[in-house]
Structure formats: structure tokens, C-alpha cells
């Protein structure tokens with residue numbers, strides 16, 4: 001059989017992905033005789049383009065789903081996309097702008113047509129890209145948050161909450177993005193530290209009272225004699241001030257409570273109120289109150305019944321209430337207003353001031369707190385239940401440390417602002433009668449007003465927060481509420497099993513921590529409320545992908561690694577292996593080219609080993625051979641590898657099931673690379689190439705047996721190469737093998753193959769061989785030179801063992817003559833090493849020039865000693881320690897450690913030569 005010498009992922013990946021699709025292996029239907037294992041994908045936005053974060057998230061899901069499928073579960077991984085409200089609307093608006101169009105010019109209906117057109121053209125890009133990762137999603141079940149099935153669920157949920165009185169409309173202060181023209185919820189606000197200013201503005205007192213020291217007394221141009229000074233970071237909002245507030249216990253201002261000041265520029269009297277909220281230590285201790293533009297001021301105003309004056313509008317421009325500044329941009333107004341205040345003598349001073357300011361998480365525009373009319377969802381009861389299920393561990397976090405932030409957030413939860421002033425999304429299903437009858441919430445547009453019969457009904461213009469629909473994802477995708485969705489109709493029995501009944505609750509949610517609040521907590525709240533059951537029992541939270549220096553991948557740093565390019569270069573399996581290895585529980589994944597190279601090298605190693613096995617199966621007939629029929633021909637190496645293989649099954653399965661994907665990957669790497677390839681395969685060669693047919697058959701059997709099972713263990717991580725080799729195996733020896741590895745059953749450990757005695761013996765032989773190899777490498781003995789090996793065991797058992805396995809030593813340590821003798825005397829000029837109480841001598845005469853080697857090693861040691869001295873002095877230098885950047889100090893310390901290890905090694909080697 002022709003087997004290419006190199007593994008070519010480009011050919012195999014396409015071939016096997018198409019094969020899997022064609023055979024419908026990814027598809028799942030409810031089956032009463034099987035246990036479901038369900039994952040719903042965190043739906044990427046339709047604007048998404050595959051990045052390493054997606055790659056990590058989806059590779060982990062695919063690993064779990066492939067594992068469970070092989071373990072005999074009815075595994076379903078449901079894919080789909082999110083309409084991504086603001087984000088998507090922004091993208092399309094930008095495109096329109098380049099054609100000189102705006103959504104306002106187009107009007108709502110035309111604009112939405114454009115949105116849908118865009119979604120049809122590019123909205124599935126990300127899903128196509130997931131296929132390149134090997135994702136085994138059930139594509140027949142692909143959902144979209146705005147398709148008819150999911151939309152129906154959204155409307156149902158809204159109307160349900162509305163009728164229960166849990167949804168209400170109210171005037172509240174919201175985080176408003178003047179760019180996106182919509183309100184944002186608190187968690188959609190990104191706080192960023194900025195270098196700003198603090199302007200101290202003087203408000204003249206209306207009635208002159210007793211002058212106290214903290215009030216400004218310069219009367220100058222304005223003619224007033226006394227001022228109250230307030231400090232603000234946003235002077236333009238003063239135009240909407242309706243009070244000044246002070247702390248009731250602030251002695252400086254106590255006398256002023258109840259009096260009034262004149263609001264400069266606007267020339268309007270406003271009261272001085274006392275409120276506990278005021279921080280006396282900030283600025284002058286007196287603060288201006290602008291209820292329409294500050295959430296804290298909004299609350300103060302509610303407590304003191306103050307009016308609210310909106311001076312900045314939704315476009316971020318000054319409103320008509322701002323007098324002559326009307327129409328001006330808010331920041332332009334700030335500049336001009338400060339000038340005017342300065343001119344008129346109202347500006348006391350300006351200080352530099354750093355503070356945190358809210359930005360839109362979609363477009364980075366500085367947000368404007370605004371009073372506006374919004375829809376709210378009461379979350380109190382839901383949050384309590386979501387807390388309950390986590391405390392009872394019905395919803396379990398992996399790693400466990402994520403339970404705390406989840407609980408903290410829910411315990412401090414405010415009502416959720418669910419309305420957005422954009423057009424792309426689920427429009428709020430509420431209609432208003434033009435005659436002033438009560439509003440109507442309904443799933444479909446009512447024909448006429450139930451109050452007065454009028455058909456002049458206007459729908460609320462707002463749409464729902466995108467996260468409202470994603471919160472329903474674990475059940476909306478299965479057709480909640482019942483009967484409306486994709487109900488299975490191909491079941492063999494008469495009884496139709498409902499998807500929702502069968503697949504819900506799902507098994508695990510795999511996600512990054514950045515959407516713990518935005519998404520995870522809300523899914524739990526919605527699940528326990530609308531389904532009366534948790535949406536998933538496990539929440540597996542993985543880290544984020546960073547570069548090798550630990551930095552986030554970002555275009556501005558230029559450290560982005562493109563997963564598709566990586567696949568082109570190294571193959572999908574290499575990328576998947578790198579991700580699996582890197583995904584250490586509770587830590588971020590640091591990636592560099594080296595990780596992918598390691599993945600590719602691993603694939604090549606597996607390929608070469610499998611090729612060797614396959615090439616040596618020609619002419620064999622293993623179909624009738626069983627483990628029992630060859631057992632009596634087992635060698636020590638056979639017994640050892642079978643023990644280790646069964647141990648690997650146990651450990652790898654435990655690691656996978658405990659979500660410790662990284663450990664599973666490392667165990668497999670270690671088992672395959674060193675145990676199977678480097679030791680067992682090398683030893684098996686003797687019998688494969690030997691004369692004895694029955695010995696050859698035993699070796700062939702064990703090789704195929706272990707290789708086959710190992711491929712299965714590796715399949716969830718590296719699906720393509722394992723499938724390719726599986727098919728090659730099937731062509732040569734098809735004994736009862738499934739037509740694809742992805743539907744083969746997961747290996748179970750066989751207790752009877754565990755063999756402690758064989759392990760102990762084999763490890764001893766391996767240690768002896770390793771010592772000889774070690775000597776060869778330290779002494780730089782050329783590869784083609786055979787060494788002599790003299791072994792002095794201390795007891796009879798070891799003597800017999802080593803004598804029996806002289807061929808192992810000869811083969812793997814490249815030794816010509818091997819002598820095992822309890823009475824050996826140490827020969828002259830030889831390297832000595834010790835394995836337990838066994839001494840191993842390798843005569844060096846004629847192999848190397850000993851005196852030259854001693855000289856070389858001594859020189860090397862001297863050189864490094866000097867370096868170490870230099871570094872030690874540096875680390876003693878206080879000046880260096882305090883002034884150098886910490887990462888430089890760290891680097892020097894690390895180098896010191898490295899030198900110490902090297903010098904230790906060299907000294908040992910020198911000792912070895914000298915003995």
C-alpha cells in the first residue's frame with residue numbers, strides 16, 4: 001500500500017469534513033433509548049470574523065461533543081448566530097454612509113430591507129469559518145436570533161412578562177450613546193480613565209447671609225458679594241442645574257441650607273439642599289445638581305422633588321433649554337461656556353483631574369447620561385432564583401471561582417433596561433391607540449383597539465436589547481414555547497418526541513468570562529423563570545487568548561494571529577492541539593508560532609509512527625487474532641505498553657470529563673510521543689523485522705491494538721489525522737472497525753491489562769538504557785560508534801532481568817557488547833552511572849579524548865562562573881533593584897537560575913568523565 005511520507009492536512013481536512021457531513025454524523029434527533037448530551041453554541045454576531053477567541057471557544061466545545069458522541073450519548077451541538085443589534089446596525093450604517101445614504105433618509109422599512117440583505121450576503125461567514133476548525137455542529141439545526149422560531153420566543157417572553165407586570169415603562173436616567181442613538185445597559189458601558197479638568201464655578205448667593213470663610217468673597221465685576229463655589233468635570237451641564245447640594249453635617253455650609261443661589265449665565269434662582277450623598281471632601285464640598293444628566297443627581301432630585309432640565313439632547317447637542325447655546329455640540333459648548341464664565345468672573349480656578357468616564361462599548365463614543373423614557377424588566381425575583389440554583393450547585397461553575405462574581409452581580413442587580421432606540425432587532429410588541437386608551441402588548445399586531453375599536457394603532461418604535469433574545473437561546477432554539485418550533489417528525493415510533501423536552505436542560509455552556517453577566521446570568525434567570533428549570537448544569541469558563549508576552553491580541557499592537565492563516569500553514573489539528581494544550585483551567589491561553597509548530601510536529605510524529613505500523617502489516621491477517629490468542633507470546637515490552645495504554649485511557653478520560661482539556665492533551669502527547677513511539681515502537685521493530693512469523697504477528701497485533709485505541713483517545717482533539725489513519729487501518733485490517741473513527745466507541749480501560757510487575761521491570765531496563773544514552777550524548781560519542789556496556793547488578797533478580805533484555809539494550813543504546821555480571825570490576829577510563837543499586841559502566845577508551853573533554857568542560861564551567869558572579873553582583877546592587885523596571889529585574893533573576901542549572905549539569909558531567 002502507498003502511504004505518503006508526509007501528512008498533508010490540506011487534502012485530508014476537506015475530504016473528511018465532507019465525508020462526515022455526507023454521512024450526517026453531526027445530526028441528532030431525539031431518541032428515547034439514548035441519553036442526550038447537548039451544547040448550544042454561544043452565538044457569534046453575524047458581523048463576526050473568526051478570531052483566536054472564537055477558535056478556542058469552539059474547539060473546546062467540539063472536543064467535548066466528540067468525546068460524548070463516542071461515549072455513546074446522543075450528542076447535539078446546536079449552532080447559530082446572533083443579530084448583534086447595535087454592532088450590526090453600525091456596520092451597515094457605515095456602508096450606507098459611503099454611498100451617501102443614512103438610515104433616516106431611507107426610512108425604517110427600507111433600512112431593514114438593507115439589513116436583511118446584508119445578513120443574507122455575509123451573515124453566515126463566521127459559521128462557514130467554524131467548519132474549517134472541524135466543528136461537528138448539527139448544521140441542519142442552525143438558528144438565528146431573529147429567525148421566526150427565535151423571534152416567536154422573544155415576543156412570547158415579552159408579552160408574558162408584560163402581563164405579569166414585570167415589564168414597565170418609565171422615565172429614568174440612562175447611559176446614552178449620541179453616536180449609536182440608543183440607551184445602553186450599565187454593563188455595556190466601558191469605563192476609561194481620562195485626564196480631565198475640574199472647573200470651580202462661583203454661584204452668587206441670592207440673599208446675603210453671614211459670610212463664612214469657605215465662600216468666595218471677591219465681589220469684583222458682578223457686584224455680588226458672596227458666592228458658593230462648586231466643582232465640576234462637565235461645566236456645560238450647569239445650564240441644567242436645578243440645585244446645589246451639601247452634606248447636612250458640613251459645618252461650612254450649614255447656615256446656607258434653604259437659601260438660594262443664582263445660576264450664572266441662565267440667571268435663574270436655584271435652592272441649596274442638604275443630602276447625605278454629598279461627599280464633603282470632593283472639590284469645595286458643595287456640588288451642583290443636574291438631574292437630567294447625572295445618575296446620582298437624578299436620585300438627589302427625586303429625594304428633594306427638584307425639577308429636571310434637559311440641556312443636552314439625544315444627538316449630543318445643546319437643547320433649547322440651554323438658552324443661547326442651543327444647537328451647539330456638547331464639547332464645543334463646554335469650551336465657549338468656560339470662556340464666558342471666565343470673562344464674567346464666575347470661574348474661580350481650574351485644576352487637573354483624572355477621572356473615569358463611560359464610553360460606548362460598540363463605538364467608543366463618550367456617553368451622555370440622559371433622562372429618557374425606557375422599558376424595564378423587573379429582575380428581583382428572577383435574580384433570587386438564579387442565585388438559588390447556583391448556591392445549590394444545580395448550576396456548577398468550572399472553575400469554581402466564577403461562582404462568586406456571578407452571585408455578587410445577581411445580588412446587586414437593578415432592573416434591566418431592555419429597550420434600545422435602534423431599528424435592527426426585535427421591535428417591542430406594544431401598540432398605542434391614538435385615542436389615549438391603555439397600551440396593548442401582543443404577539444401579533446392587534447386589528448383594533450380593545451378599548452375603543454379604533455384601528456389607528458401605532459407600534460412602539462424601540463427594539464429590545466440584543467441580550468434579551470440571547471438570554472432565551474438555550475430554549476428558544478428548541479422551539480419554545482412548544483409546538484411552534486422544529487419538532488422532530490422522523491421518529492420511528494408513533495409518539496413524536498419534542499426537541500425541547502428531550503434536549504433541555506442542556507449539558508454544558510462553554511464560554512469566556514467576559515459575558516458572565518451579559519449572558520450567562522441572564523440565561524439562568526430566563527431559564528428558571530420561563531422553563532422552570534436551569535438552562536445548563538455546567539458552565540465551563542475558559543480564559544482568553546493572549547500573545548506569548550501575555551498581551552491581549554489587538555490590531556493596534558499588531559500581535560493578532562489569524563486562525564485561518566494558522567490552519568493554512570500548520571493544519572487544523574495543529575491549531576486544535578495548541579489550543580487544547582494551552583487551555584489550562586482557570587488561566588488565559590498564551591499562543592505563539594511555536595505552539596502551532598509543536599502541534600504540527602506532533603501530527604508528523606503520529607503520522608510517521610502509524611505509517612511504520614501500517615507498512616509492516618502487509619501480508620498479515622489480524623482479523624482472527626484476539627488479545628487472548630497472542631497473550632502467551634507477549635514480551636515485557638508488550639505487557640508494559642498495554643499497562644501504560646490502559647492507564648492512559650483512565651487518566652485521559654478523567655481529565656476530559658473534568659474539563660481539564662490541557663491535561664488530557666499533555667497525557668496523550670507524553671504517551672504517544674515517548675512511550676509508544678520512542679520506546680515501544682523501537683523495541684517492536686526487532687520483531688517486525690525478525691524471522692519469527694508468530695512473533696511478528698504478536699507485535700503487529702499489539703501495535704494495531706494500541707494505535708487504534710490511542711487514535712480514538714486523540715480524536716476529540718485532532719479529528720482529521722486520526723480519521724485519515726483510521727481509514728488506512730481499515731483498508732489493511734478492517735476487523736470489526738466502524739467506518740469512521742468519530743462514531744467509534746470510546747475505549748474503556750481493561751483492569752486485567754494492568755501489570756505492575758511489567759512496569760517495574762520495564763522501567764528499570766529503560767533507566768539503564770537512558771543512562772547509556774546519556775553518557776553517549778554528554779561525551780559526544782559519534783552516532784555510528786557502538787559502545788560497550790558493562791552492568792553490575794546487586795541481586796540475582798535484576799541480573800536475570802537485564803540478561804534477558806540485553807537485546808533491548810543493544811538496540812536502543814547502540815551497544816555492541818553488553819555484559820551483565822555481579823562481580824564486575826570498574827574498568828579504567830570509563831563513565832559510571834547508577835540506577836538504584838545497579839552500576840552501569842561505559843568504557844570511553846577509543847571513543848573520545850578524555851583529557852580534551854576534561855579541558856573543554858572545565859573551560860565552560862569557568863566561563864559560566866564568571867557570568868554568574870556578574871549577575872550576583874547586579875542583584876546585590878540596591879540601585880539596580882530599585883531603579884530598573886520590574887520586568888528587567890525578573891529577567892536577570894531568571895537568567896541566574898538558568899546559569900545555575902547549566903553549571904550544575906556541567907559539574908556533574910565533569911565528575912563523570914574524571915571518574
Ligand SMILES: [Zn+2]
Pocket residue numbers: 177178179180181360361362363364365
Ligand atoms: Zn455607540
Ligand SMILES: [Zn+2]
Pocket residue numbers: 433434435436437449450451452453454
Ligand atoms: Zn383606543
